[in-house]
Amino acid sequence: MATSMDTGAPDGTDHDIVLSVRGVKVAFGEQVVLDGLDLDVYRGEILGFVGASGAGKSVLLRTVLGLNKKQAGTIRLFGVDLDNVTDQERVSLDMRMGMLFQHGALFSGLTVIENIQVPMREYLDLPKPLMNELARLKIELVGLPANAASKYPSQLSGGMIKRAALARALSLDPAIVFLDEPTSGLDPIGAAEFDELVAKLRDTMGLTVYMVTHDLDSLFSVCDRVAVLGQKRVLVEGPVSYMLTVEEPWVKSYFRGKRARQIDPAAHTKNHTAGAAS
Numbered sequence: 001m002a003t004s005m006d007t008g009a010p011d012g013t014d015h016d017i018v019l020s021v022r023g024v025k026v027a028f029g030e031q032v033v034l035d036g037l038d039l040d041v042y043r044g045e046i047l048g049f050v051g052a053s054g055a056g057k058s059v060l061l062r063t064v065l066g067l068n069k070k071q072a073g074t075i076r077l078f079g080v081d082l083d084n085v086t087d088q089e090r091v092s093l094d095m096r097m098g099m100l101f102q103h104g105a106l107f108s109g110l111t112v113i114e115n116i117q118v119p120m121r122e123y124l125d126l127p128k129p130l131m132n133e134l135a136r137l138k139i140e141l142v143g144l145p146a147n148a149a150s151k152y153p154s155q156l157s158g159g160m161i162k163r164a165a166l167a168r169a170l171s172l173d174p175a176i177v178f179l180d181e182p183t184s185g186l187d188p189i190g191a192a193e194f195d196e197l198v199a200k201l202r203d204t205m206g207l208t209v210y211m212v213t214h215d216l217d218s219l220f221s222v223c224d225r226v227a228v229l230g231q232k233r234v235l236v237e238g239p240v241s242y243m244l245t246v247e248e249p250w251v252k253s254y255f256r257g258k259r260a261r262q263i264d265p266a267a268h269t270k271n272h273t274a275g276a277a278s
């Protein structure tokens, strides 16, 4: 739903909105976690979603995925109101989104190729040789060696698990992927390589990426925009360069605190050019 409001889009123009959240409220009993939350995610962007621990980032993600109930508000995915979908529409929406859960969350009893084929088995009716071919393409796409296909998660490094989980999230060629702290637990080089992979996929496949992260390097190097969750809603949103000017105390200490100052300021310019290759 494109509107005439100030979109905060990287180049200041209206963009196709893939995900639109309006006035969302989520509570667990007496505890209100989200209240009056608005957020737009634009087609082809990498949005970094940040906020203090316990602020409700996972709750929002789960609510968008339909795993949590909301008490108020509207969520539209690809323009479709999630409260008014038929079972068939829900299935087709589910097929257009991929999810990389925190810690990879691969099935430990399945090999990499079998993990990647789980969504294919659930949603498609394909002959096995074709599923094998498609899964091998995903393995190549995420930069895993071909022999990773027959390995079990316990036989993979942390970085390989993330890549395998990303391959599974991409199994059905989704239009949007949700990544929950994808670089947590990776060493800085592995994390940077994973960020580069995500940027490459966005650039080559036009993928929209919604990334919950605490990783300042990811925010500075690959995110086109950042949304900050605080006080139960999105407090501020915009390019990282904008975050560096925000005086709100949490945002200021997050982006301009001691740890943030170690980031190379030259990387900030990246955030003015959505779609730039990494």
Ligand SMILES: Nc1ncnc2c1ncn2[C@@H]1O[C@H](COP(=O)(O)OP(=O)(O)OP(=O)(O)O)[C@@H](O)[C@H]1O
Residues within 6 Å of the ligand: 028, 033, 051, 052, 053, 054, 055, 056, 057, 058, 059, 060
């Ligand atoms: N199913 C649930 N039932 C009750 N409370 C819940 C449930 N899920 C989340 N919460 C509460 O909602 C709040 C927000 O949790 P959430 O996991 O979304 O935080 P977060 O921002 O993702 O934190 P972190 O960065 O540490 O992962 C917490 O107080 C949590 O205890």
